[in-house]
Amino acid sequence: MSNYQLQIEEIIEKIKEIDAHIVGLQFPEGLKIRATMVAKQIEDETGAIAVISGDPCFGACDVSDVDMKGMVDILVHFGHTPLPLEYEVPVLFLEAQFQLDVTSVINEALILLKDYKKIGLVTTTQHLQFLDEVTEILKNEGKNVVLKEGRGTRKAQVLGCNFSAIEDLSVDAFLYLGSGDFHPLGIKLSTHKPVIIADPYRNEVRTIDQFADRILRIRFAKITRAREAGRFGVIVSSKKGQQRMELAQSLRKMLQKKGKEAYIILLDDVSPELLMPFTDLDAFIITACPRIAIDDANMYKKPLLTPDELLIVLDEKKWEDYRIDEIRY
Numbered sequence: 001m002s003n004y005q006l007q008i009e010e011i012i013e014k015i016k017e018i019d020a021h022i023v024g025l026q027f028p029e030g031l032k033i034r035a036t037m038v039a040k041q042i043e044d045e046t047g048a049i050a051v052i053s054g055d056p057c058f059g060a061c062d063v064s065d066v067d068m069k070g071m072v073d074i075l076v077h078f079g080h081t082p083l084p085l086e087y088e089v090p091v092l093f094l095e096a097q098f099q100l101d102v103t104s105v106i107n108e109a110l111i112l113l114k115d116y117k118k119i120g121l122v123t124t125t126q127h128l129q130f131l132d133e134v135t136e137i138l139k140n141e142g143k144n145v146v147l148k149e150g151r152g153t154r155k156a157q158v159l160g161c162n163f164s165a166i167e168d169l170s171v172d173a174f175l176y177l178g179s180g181d182f183h184p185l186g187i188k189l190s191t192h193k194p195v196i197i198a199d200p201y202r203n204e205v206r207t208i209d210q211f212a213d214r215i216l217r218i219r220f221a222k223i224t225r226a227r228e229a230g231r232f233g234v235i236v237s238s239k240k241g242q243q244r245m246e247l248a249q250s251l252r253k254m255l256q257k258k259g260k261e262a263y264i265i266l267l268d269d270v271s272p273e274l275l276m277p278f279t280d281l282d283a284f285i286i287t288a289c290p291r292i293a294i295d296d297a298n299m300y301k302k303p304l305l306t307p308d309e310l311l312i313v314l315d316e317k318k319w320e321d322y323r324i325d326e327i328r329y
């Protein structure tokens with residue numbers, strides 16, 4: 001974790017400027033280990049009281065502004081850039097930048113990129129500062145590098161489930177700088193182009209193909225099982241940035257038109273334990289975070305489908321057009 005750079009001086013300056021007495025702090029799961037250290041520094045240097053949000057946080061869609069309303073003067077949210085949402089308290093978004101030499105992992109990625117000329121470069125918030133350097137390396141190897149801003153994102157930035165920075169990009173392949181498989185999977189399924197992952201955490205280069213095949217097989221099996229279902233739960237999130245009530249209502253209507261029963265279920269965090277009491281339902285549709293259905297698929301005994309997957313079940317969409325669900329703001 002020491003490789004993350006948190007701009008604490010900026011927070012301290014802001015707290016002094018607005019004379020904040022109570023400061024909310026919210027960290028993504030991977031940065032919570034730094035929470036008490038940051039709180040101590042803030043309290044020592046400003047005299048303000050820090051309140052750390054202990055709830056899980058996976059994105060800027062899940063800011064604890066509602067919980068902290070009336071409690072804090074300012075909320076500092078680490079690790080994500082803001083979404084176009086209205087927040088209930090002043091929120092300072094601070095990116096946590098990963099400090100590392102990415103040269104070797106990019107040079108290694110060039111081996112897998114050797115057959116491609118036009119490269120779409122993509123990354124997540126914590127690696128945006130490397131884009132110029134990576135572009136330079138690729139250009140020096142004769143590559144044509146393409147980067148695009150998305151809706152509410154910076155150039156080349158995939159933000160949570162917002163893949164708009166890669167939409168309609170005419171490239172031969174994508175180079176994804178970052179960790180994890182969800183984002184490269186989303187790029188692969190949206191574009192059907194080769195996706196090479198340069199992972200600076202593991203210092204490892206790989207393609208997403210094997211993982212994508214495995215996920216598609218799992219999703220296909222879940223969709224097939226859900227075709228047998230007669231009673232559905234349509235999950236709506238109470239998290240402001242994940243709430244898609246209109247979508248839930250329209251999916252419910254579609255299910256009813258096809259002679260199925262459907263019930264809307266409101267949840268904050270979604271887990272297998274919370275769905276377990278609904279023993280009379282055969283399958284669930286999740287309009288909350290799309291990662292839950294993909295990342296946690298094996299934890300759910302009954303099919304837990306994304307909205308698009310339900311459309312496939314209902315023969316309103318073709319399996320060939322399968323792509324990752326995206327919450328649009």
Ligand code: SF4
Pocket residue numbers: 058059060061062159160161162241242288289290291327
């Ligand atoms: S809803 Fe989208 S932005 Fe929010 S945690 Fe899930 S994937 Fe990330």
